[in-house]
Amino acid sequence: MNFKYIVRMPFSSIGRKILMASSGLLLALFMLVHLGENLLILKGESAYNGWVDLLLSNPLIPAMEVGLLVLFLLHIFFGLWVRFEDWKNSRKRNYEVNKSQGGRTIGSATMLYTAFALLLYLVYHMIHFRFADHSMGFYQMVTEAFRDKFFVSIYVLGALALALHLSHGFQSAFQTLGIQHEKYTPVIKATGWIVSALMILFAFISIYFFAGFDAKLQYEQEKVLETVIE
Numbered sequence: 001m002n003f004k005y006i007v008r009m010p011f012s013s014i015g016r017k018i019l020m021a022s023s024g025l026l027l028a029l030f031m032l033v034h035l036g037e038n039l040l041i042l043k044g045e046s047a048y049n050g051w052v053d054l055l056l057s058n059p060l061i062p063a064m065e066v067g068l069l070v071l072f073l074l075h076i077f078f079g080l081w082v083r084f085e086d087w088k089n090s091r092k093r094n095y096e097v098n099k100s101q102g103g104r105t106i107g108s109a110t111m112l113y114t115a116f117a118l119l120l121y122l123v124y125h126m127i128h129f130r131f132a133d134h135s136m137g138f139y140q141m142v143t144e145a146f147r148d149k150f151f152v153s154i155y156v157l158g159a160l161a162l163a164l165h166l167s168h169g170f171q172s173a174f175q176t177l178g179i180q181h182e183k184y185t186p187v188i189k190a191t192g193w194i195v196s197a198l199m200i201l202f203a204f205i206s207i208y209f210f211a212g213f214d215a216k217l218q219y220e221q222e223k224v225l226e227t228v229i230e
Ligand code: HEM
Pocket: 031, 034, 038, 065, 068, 118, 122, 125, 129, 130, 131, 138, 142, 155, 158, 159, 162, 201, 202, 203, 205, 206
């Protein structure tokens, strides 16, 4: 792939689809990494804060954050553009997409809605976690936020929207990139389902703290320690 081809990508319909699909897959990769990081919070304060401190001490982080922002912008911009073109073409050909036609899943039928829900979720998430006061430590900030019913509801809905979005988006991106093969397509589809199911763990993390499982675990650990000392 040469430089000229990349520069011309936004000016062709297939180029725009490729940009949307590849940025989407990279974002899915970020989601998996971010999930792994946040599952560390279940291990306790020192594990989570230790990881975040290590991460933030990396001088490449600002550049990576800019890269992430570019990915989000590309995905949103070309996603909307491709959607608009599809809609225009379907009107031109004067046919209506039959919603009950085979091949459509809840994931594919709700792509635009889950996309908007995720955008709103992301703004909320950035305000409360990314641009918030970090002086109390990340563990304290996150776990305190998850004691609130409204906050947790937003996180559960956000995780469901993400799971639904990826349940279609993941495999559809491979299809757009022309990666289709009778041997590999079932593996890609299965991976898409697994990745999308894993996103529910974001909801699990918030519910875990809302239900106070961390306090219960700490209490049990203290009891075990007491019996060992006795
Ligand atoms: C249990 C759920 C989650 C927790 C506890 C969590 C926690 C965090 C925290 C603490 C930060 C701030 C890091 C910093 O200031 O450097 C952050 C950043 C971020 N989160 Fe989440 N997150 C969760 C779910 C999600 C989800 C579902 C998405 C995507 C839909 C997401 C996308 C992001 C993005 C894009 C950033 C900015 C990354 C950066 O600036 O380095 N997060 N998250």
